[in-house]
Amino acid sequence: MKTSQTIPEKKLAKNSTSLAPSCDETLYATCEAVGDLIQFWGFKKLTGMVWCYLYLSPEPCSALEIREGLGISAGSVSMTLKELLHWGVVSRSTPHGERTQQFTAEGDLWKMVSKVLRERDLEQIERTLDTLRNSREALFPADRSKKESLEKFRAARLTEMIQAGNLVSGLLSKLLKTGRINVRPFWPFHLGSLVGSGARKKQSQKKGTRS
Amino acid sequence: MKTSQTIPEKKLAKNSTSLAPSCDETLYATCEAVGDLIQFWGFKKLTGMVWCYLYLSPEPCSALEIREGLGISAGSVSMTLKELLHWGVVSRSTPHGERTQQFTAEGDLWKMVSKVLRERDLEQIERTLDTLRNSREALFPADRSKKESLEKFRAARLTEMIQAGNLVSGLLSKLLKTGRINVRPFWPFHLGSLVGSGARKKQSQKKGTRS
DNA sequence: CAAGTATTTCAAAAATTGTTGAAACATCAA
DNA sequence: TTGATGTTTCAACAATTTTTGAAATACTTG
Numbered sequence: 001m002k003t004s005q006t007i008p009e010k011k012l013a014k015n016s017t018s019l020a021p022s023c024d025e026t027l028y029a030t031c032e033a034v035g036d037l038i039q040f041w042g043f044k045k046l047t048g049m050v051w052c053y054l055y056l057s058p059e060p061c062s063a064l065e066i067r068e069g070l071g072i073s074a075g076s077v078s079m080t081l082k083e084l085l086h087w088g089v090v091s092r093s094t095p096h097g098e099r100t101q102q103f104t105a106e107g108d109l110w111k112m113v114s115k116v117l118r119e120r121d122l123e124q125i126e127r128t129l130d131t132l133r134n135s136r137e138a139l140f141p142a143d144r145s146k147k148e149s150l151e152k153f154r155a156a157r158l159t160e161m162i163q164a165g166n167l168v169s170g171l172l173s174k175l176l177k178t179g180r181i182n183v184r185p186f187w188p189f190h191l192g193s194l195v196g197s198g199a200r201k202k203q204s205q206k207k208g209t210r211s
Numbered sequence: 212m213k214t215s216q217t218i219p220e221k222k223l224a225k226n227s228t229s230l231a232p233s234c235d236e237t238l239y240a241t242c243e244a245v246g247d248l249i250q251f252w253g254f255k256k257l258t259g260m261v262w263c264y265l266y267l268s269p270e271p272c273s274a275l276e277i278r279e280g281l282g283i284s285a286g287s288v289s290m291t292l293k294e295l296l297h298w299g300v301v302s303r304s305t306p307h308g309e310r311t312q313q314f315t316a317e318g319d320l321w322k323m324v325s326k327v328l329r330e331r332d333l334e335q336i337e338r339t340l341d342t343l344r345n346s347r348e349a350l351f352p353a354d355r356s357k358k359e360s361l362e363k364f365r366a367a368r369l370t371e372m373i374q375a376g377n378l379v380s381g382l383l384s385k386l387l388k389t390g391r392i393n394v395r396p397f398w399p400f401h402l403g404s405l406v407g408s409g410a411r412k413k414q415s416q417k418k419g420t421r422s
Numbered sequence: 423c424a425a426g427t428a429t430t431t432c433a434a435a436a437a438t439t440g441t442t443g444a445a446a447c448a449t450c451a452a
Numbered sequence: 453t454t455g456a457t458g459t460t461t462c463a464a465c466a467a468t469t470t471t472t473g474a475a476a477t478a479c480t481t482g
Contacts, residue, residue, distance in 0.1 A: 026349045026350060027346075027365075029342060029346060030342065033339050033342035033346075034339065034372070036339065037335060037336070037339040040253065040332075040335045042251065042253065046471085055368055055372075056364075056365045058360070058361060058365075063428080063429075064428085072471080072472090073471065074429080074430090074473080075429095075432085075471070075472060075474090078429060078430055078431085079430085079431085079471090099479065099480055100428065100429095101429085109371060109372065113375075121251075124247075124248060124251045128244050128247065131240060131241065131243075132241065134240075135237050135238075135241040139237060153269040154267045154269075157267055158267075160320060161245070161266075161320065255439085255440070257440080273458090274458080275458085283441080283442090284443065285442090285443080285458095285459080286441070286442060286443070286444095286459095286461080286462085287441060287442075288459095289460055293460085310449060310450060310451095310457065311458065312459085
């Protein structure tokens with residue numbers, strides 16, 4: 001939701017004479033762009049930048065190199081790497097009997113994305129769905145017979161939200177399981193703006209989809 | 212990335228005697244859950260809460276009602292509503308010659324989601340892609356002949372990221388255009404973990420996908 | 423073990439973001 | 453126009469998040 005910070009002057013202009021951006025500038029800008037995207041996705045900007053720095057490095061990097069390459073503190077590097085390791089998108093190695101550990105970015109982008117989708121986004125959706133289901137239950141317990149219309153209305157809207165959540169959650173799981181999206185179901189409510197192209201009209205109520 | 216704040220005691224326990232949560236508590240909890248989800252998605256929590264409050268209201272609400280219902284300040288209500296109006300997910304109406312304006316939540320969840328996906332997420336991806344393409348160009352201009360291997364490596368990785376971005380962006384656009392996901396292509400790199408279920412193996416290089 | 427270097431931790435500082443409340447503004451009726 | 457009420461704005465305040473830097477810890481070698 002937020003973007004660029006003041007660009008640290010750092011050691012950027014190490015070899016700045018040419019008109020074209022020096023390699024370091026380009027590198028930094030790239031890391032920043034990725035950092036922004038990753039921040040947009042809910043992580044810290046630095047997390048994205050460090051990952052990108054590693055991803056663009058043919059050789060494993062030491063913490064010190066990252067530190068200098070991005071102009072951040074030792075503490076930041078350490079904590080960011082810890083986070084990246086936790087997410088399994090960076091791996092650590094200590095070559096032979098060296099004392100300095102080296103870091104490498106996971107080369108498979110999909111692994112990275114899917115891990116986060118699964119462990120973070122999917123879980124957040126489920127968390128929300130739980131609350132919504134509880135709310136509906138509280139509003140509309142056993143007998144759904146005579147009830148104030150207010151509660152009826154709310155229960156109906158909750159149902160809409162829950163169905164939407166189920167749909168998203170289902171799509172996500174499927175994508176994560178098969179690595180492929182190939183689903184027919186579409187947003188099943190208020191079809192309003194949805195006049196999708198050619199395909200059968202089946203409303204798609206898959207068995208597994210509780211709602 | 213963050214969650215609950217201390218729950219304002221407000222006027223919650225208005226009619227708290229029953230064991231089951233009072234309606235207001237349930238309502239508040241629901242709004243909070245949605246607020247959290249929306250916050251997770253990059254908005255302010257209040258934005259989600261206010262939207263949810265309206266969405267669960269059969270009648271249009273005045274600013275005052277929201278103010279009291281959620282226990283927030285007049286300023287917050289005003290600014291949050293402004294934002295929601297901007298996103299087109301809430302509409303304003305002033306019944307007859309009344310002086311108090313009323314607010315209603317858009318009932319179509321898809322409209323809401325798609326608007327944000329289009330105007331925010333898609334744009335962020337495009338922004339990032341622009342930078343990545345520029346970087347690659349800077350690293351690897353016209354002649355892609357003899358070049359240091361470092362630059363070669365980086366250009367290759369940039370290409371991977373760009374392709375991934377193109378894929379996501381393409382899927383999103385398609386989804387937004389047709390309201391339906393029905394694509395065969397899958398993540399085209401490092402197939403590693405992807406052993407998708409039954410479907411042809413075509414690598415899918417659709418014409419429109421620049422990379 | 424001691425010295426030297428690498429790494430982590432974490433309290434405090436900095437930066438950012440979110441909220442309030444009161445003043446300014448708008449609108450309408452009398 | 454004035455008074456009453458509803459709405460917006462925005463500077464100050466509050467809360468949260470991020471980053472730093474220095475102390476503590478770990479690890480290796482001599």
